[in-house]
Amino acid sequence: MIKRFAVILLLLGIGAIFTGLMVNYVPDKALNVTARYYAEQTAPDLGAANIVTAIIVTYRGLDTLGEVTVLFLTAAIVGLVLARGSSDEAPARRDLPPPGELLLTGTRLLLPLILLFGAYVFTHGHLTPGGGFQGGAIIASGMLLMLLSHPLRRFGHRLIAIVESIAGLAFVGIGVLGIALAGGFLDNRILPLGTFGELFSAGAIPIIYTFVGLKVGAEFSSMLVNLSETEDL
């Protein structure tokens, strides 16, 4: 009870800070320097239509690299956490009720579509809303579907790991190429910018986003697979 009271009191304090923030908040009337630069320069410099994507993949590419790394880390650690100790005892698998016919059929039908949609989302990230992360998540949801329909199936950890790693290496590698061929690490202008608004434009952005998508998809999948395979209690 004391704890609850203390928490309320403290959250009142934090709330006061937040209130202070809101009271002092005055919405900008015009874009600030940074935003204006992005608005004006993205198209001519990078050739990307989706400014957010340009920022994510190029201008703040380092953040994105970190972000991808976060997922990589999480996947690895989830693997570590769940692997800990479970390798000692042989998993005592239980018999689950078989999945319904509907689910099986649905999976068979939907899976290619989902994967395709995912790929679309991350390859068109520089043009339309969406990108590697969203696409990756969609691919992972396809994986999820498979997990639901074949709960007992062992998945290709190896494949997932290889996709994940190669995508990661490629991301880093493209970044490094930026140093060699263009203005710096993660510069997308190692490839021609192409025609604004087309699929193969904006330099390396689609490529990077593709790898990000693959990597994110692989990472989420690996997390899900790891979680699903730890039913041994």
Next chain:
Amino acid sequence: MNLNIGMALLLAIGMIGTAIMATRGKRSLGISILAAGLASLLASVMFLLLGAPDVAMTEAAIGSGLTTFLFFFVLGRVRRGEND
């Protein structure tokens, strides 16, 4: 414009409601998780209203979708453990 604001208000009320539902300790965990996912989904609608389609997609796919599944995966394991 008023429509937008009205919708935003509705969404806000919905989010707060689901958030409280998610964090109240009395309901079952499954409902809490669902409520949290719902709040996230409502948030992604809000993002759309705020002119952030990228964020909206991400929130919907990752924040409300994948996260919820992750929760349920773990919940399932834990439940089964509790039953044992």
Next chain:
Amino acid sequence: MDLIAMATGFLLILIGLFGALTNRNILRMIVAFAVANTGVNLVLVSVGYMTGRTAPILDSAVPVAEATARVIDPVPQALVLTAIVIGVGVTALMLAYAYRLFKTRGTLDISRYTDLKW
């Protein structure tokens, strides 16, 4: 509009924190943190919002030349994107921990994990 979103976001943060700090069930704590993270994302996006502008995507509706006057600040959106992904990473990690803790000790009550103290 932006203020509504911001206030909602702050409220979600507070509700989430309250839930995280008062529920002793570890899973509930994680759920509460997820709610709080949603709130944070709302706050972030609402800060970049400008009334009457459109999403920062250049297309036929928003040509390059008018971009400065027409689009919303893209930076917060980029940040939120990253934040969401990081948030889900942390959540997944916490979930894995929760599972593991449950497996070793058979309880999800955080107040039972006080072997280390003082």
Next chain:
Amino acid sequence: MQFEWIMVPYSLLTLFIVVNYGLLLTALMQKIGARVGRRHGIPIWQNYVDLIKNYGIRSSITHGVMFYLGPVFRLTGGVGLLLFVPTLYGSEMFSNLSFAGDLILALYFIFFGSLGMALGAGESGHPHSAIGVSRGLSQVTTAELPFALAVFAIALQYQTLSVTEIVAAQQGSVWNWTLFTNPLAVAAAMLSFLGSMMRPPFDVVLAPQEIPIGPPTEYHSSYLALMQTNRVIFPIAKIVVYMNLFFGGAATWPVFFLKVFLIYFFSLFVGVVFPRFRVEQSVRWFLVWALPLGIAAILVV
């Protein structure tokens, strides 16, 4: 001043006079004490007899080197103290060897004999000796305090540490004596004097009547003789210091005899009136009564 050989016979002469006077004086004092207690007392020449007898005894044993040397230390202390201060003021003959040091030397040399004695007694291995030494040191160290303070008070008063100069400053009239110029210091010193004379009420160290106790327990024959010699020289040497410091010194032998007698008598007088103190009692007594006097003496100078 420098050493000259003529000082040697002069000093020996002083020593001779003091020894004889001391032998008679101590006997006299004992007799007076006995008479007060309605006893007969010893004959006046008894000390001579004892001394000669003890020197004459030949069968003697020893407990070791320090035991052997103890009486030597003791007597050296007594004789040294006597010789380091001028016996008669203004006399070339009886200034002895006082060139070598000053008041401080005298003050510290008092301990020389006690220390040697204590060491000798210690080696005898007799527990009563050790007890005696323990009591003696406890008491003496406290008893000497007021004296040291008084001495220092007058050293400050006269701004010198030379005994001769202190005596010189008291000449001219009786009223120049320290007794009158600084009565507090004298009072403190005289109380301290009581303690250092090993007479009642402060004679628990020797406890002469009841049991054979005290540092000299194991001493006998010629050792004892040496100590008896010291027992007549040392008090007088000490009284000489007192006399010089507080009572104007003595310019001639008659004055010397008179003053020494009176000062000695003072301790006897107190002794026959009061019962004996235990050590802790006397320690407290000195701290409570004598020490404040000494402190006051120093502060008012």
Next chain:
Amino acid sequence: MVSPIFIIAGSLGGAFLLGLLRDPWRGASYVISLLVLTFTTWLAGSWLWALSSGAVTPVEILTAGTQPPFAVNLRLGIAEAAMVLLINLTGLLSALYLKDTLFKQGRRAMAVLLIFSMALSGIVMTRDLFNLFVFFELTVISTGGLILLSRDPRALAAGFKYLVASQVVSILMLVGIIFAYHATGSLNLDDMAAASAALLRGGALAFFLVFIAVVAELKVFPANGWALDIYESAHPAFSALVSAAAGSASLVAIDKLLQIGGPAWMDVASIIGIVSFVGANLFALAQRVDRRLLGYSSVAQIGLILFVVGQQDILGERYLFVAGGVLLAHAVGKAGLFWLSGLVAGRDLTAWSALRGNPLLLFAFASFLALLIGLPPFPGFYAKWELVHAIAAHDHLLELALLLFGALVEAGYLYRWFGYAIKREIDHEPIAPSLYKRAVVCVAVLAGWLLAYVWGELSPHDNLLHAVPVLFALAFLALEWLPARVKNALAIAGLLGWFAFSYPAYDPLQLIFALIVLAGGALILLASFHSDGRRLGFYPSAMLMYAGLAMLIVAEDSFNFFAAWESLTIGSYFLILRGRQSEPHALSYLVFSLGGAFLILAGFALAAQGNVQFLLVSLAEVAEPLAPWVFALLAVGFMTKTAAIGLHIWLPGAHAEAETDVSPMVSGILLKAGLFGLFMLLMTMGRQELYGVDLAHVMMWIGALSALLGNLMAAFQEDAKRLLAYSSIGQMGYALFGLAMMNHLGWLMALMFVINHYIYKSMLFLSVGGVAKRTGTRAMYQMGGLITLMPLSFIAVLIGIIAMSGVPPLSGFGGRWIFYNAIMTSEYRLPMILIFVSGPIAFLYLFRLIHSIFLGQLKDEHRRVKEAPFWLVLPQMIYVVCLLVFALAPGLALRRVDAYISNFLPQGALSWEGLTITSEFGYWSPVSIMLIVGVIFVVIFAWLLFVNRRAQKVKQFNIVFAAERPYRPETTHYAWNFYAPYKKALGFLAWPVFERFWAAVTDLLHTLAELLRRIYTGNGQVYAIHLLAFVVVVYLLKEGL
């Protein structure tokens, strides 16, 4: 040069590459990890080298080919390069250390480790606020993974608590970041700093949130429960990384933020830092678990560095030197200790006694502790010196006091731990045999000493590692394999050689002290020839002490003086610790000494007013309102060393429990360091008045009280060495009194005491030590009658006590004589009386000493005792000769000093004519006295021999004893509670008032620590609540300020 971006790209590439490998290929994975870490380490190292040699200028690393603030940029300056090197090197070493664990956990764990160090490097280099956040999150998550390396099942819960807390932190941080962006229109740190004025108007709250979040990442006290749990349960190699690398990275982040925040926030950082420093150190007092203790200590150290970071505005251009010194010392020391803890099996502090079997590891332990505490010659020492000077110059007195207090507490618990390691029983498993782990520890030791050298070079002072005496002492570490006798000969030769070498440069005062320290030290070392074997640890410690003393005497500026002071303190601590029962006493010695040293430091710092190279002679020019305080601080500091009453409680145990040849060193020689300091102080500063009270007068009182109570307590001791130890308190009281008289004779007397006390106390300690060695006890009542069995020791004690009691004709009388002449000119009479009172008490204990040991009844068990060993007796006999010579001709030493003192106090010099010494009040001719006494003695002795020539020695029990013959020595030896009646009358004066006082103080601190640390309930939610409370409290305080 290879672009620094490869530090990040390389690590990431390596981590992703690991994913490609098959799980069973662990060897290959491990090699890749090591290669990557080696590469990044090399890269950082090469940049550091290039930057520090001036070959290149700090680089900006742009990404995306776009200028900041539009793209994320990184920066690598010299500080960043050093930090990145530190991080990657620690990572590399930890990876080596973790070999077995990593092999077991597989490539995932290795990848996490790589990313961890990458993320930390990123935090250090990035110039973008949000990028900083991303790297922070990466560290959080990888921390969550690396915690799992531990085999401790509790680590899991600790990791979860950590994640809970970091969730709260990251929420606050994100909110802060976005509003900061809104306020400044940029995420670039430099832009934000440039716009800081605007930020502080609109975005102060935003900045507050970011700031507080980063501060929380630092795990500051008291919002750090989760961190402590991690330190306790995680794998030590990971804890090393967290403490050294992650802590450093977060500090760099704070530093970057403070560029935005400006001075107002620097103050906030300072306050948080100092609170953290003091609080965590205090809590650590009650800690028994090694790794948790190290955790508390890490928190404290990081608090200290945070404080330094907050003080950068007053440190100016020395900021990097100071912060770097403290930080690197902490990093190396703490990482080293964590690594070391992995070798020790038990988790209780006392389990570290297992290290005792391995001198190398023990040396490592000692080095790490010294690094942490900031003892010379390590970087922390130089850094703290400048830090203290800077804050003293800016009148931040409260901070100064807290800083020193915290450091003292820290030294207290760290050295208590060291004492356990040296002294506690080894009943645990032996240390782990892993060669890798040991190699890592050794690298850390090397790094520590390397840093010591570098910081010495960087400092404006002389490099302490260039000082010949110190090097000489350290050389003995390398010579430890030699037999003790050889080392002893070397040591003696070294002392004498150094004396001969420096002789021409000494002025008379220095000469006297140098004689005592160097020649006297060599003399005492003769006794050490007695020990055989190798005597590990003895010579480095002893020589360090002597080195400190030798350097103290010739120090010209305050820095060298203080460095020497610390060296001798530490050397003597190790020496004292060698005694069999000395663990608590050595600790109290160290705590008091360091406390004193810190007061000295504060005094110097106040006096110097920011001038770090402060000449000692300039003490005379310190201006008025400050001068008395400086004087008081220095005086109290020095008096701690001389064990003035009230500060004396360390001395009896320390001196009594030390080894036979160590007691004379610490008593005869070491105490003189304090007197030397006082001499120096009084010569330069003279009389000072504080609130109208003459401080010299106060010192006089303290001296007099020390003399009285020291002597009195000595009289009541049953333990011979304790008796001598208490007597030292009394003797030092006399010397202090003499100094405080501030007149010519007073000083001369103090010097006389310096010499005399050295001679007779060394001699007495040696003989008593010899006796104790032979009889196996130090309780005097268990001895007795040893005179015939140990005649030489007896003679030494006899001469010693005659000299010490001041009975003519030996040299002690000279001291007394000068003393009485001196007080004739002093106007203060009351303290004088105390000195009078204490004088005779010396007789009591001295007689007791000789009587109870050598006289009285010989005990049956000692009948076959032999004379003390030759090498113990030899120096005693030399001392006897010295005493006699000095008694006859005090002028030998004193005449020149007398003349020298006349330079300062011309009034009242003695005149030395022939064999007589004359003052304005009296005279003294030592030779005549000696001769006269000698002649009288010989005559009487001859007479006795003549009349008593046939005396024969009888048996022990041939005594007159109440009509029966005793037969048991025990009942016949009157020795126990020898002064019972005296004790009855005056014992109340010897009540252990000060012991009780200090015991109460330490008890209070411990109880407080024990009580308050219960806020760390172990509940993760409570920890998060602490964190929120911390945020709110800081917010309220900041608003209130």
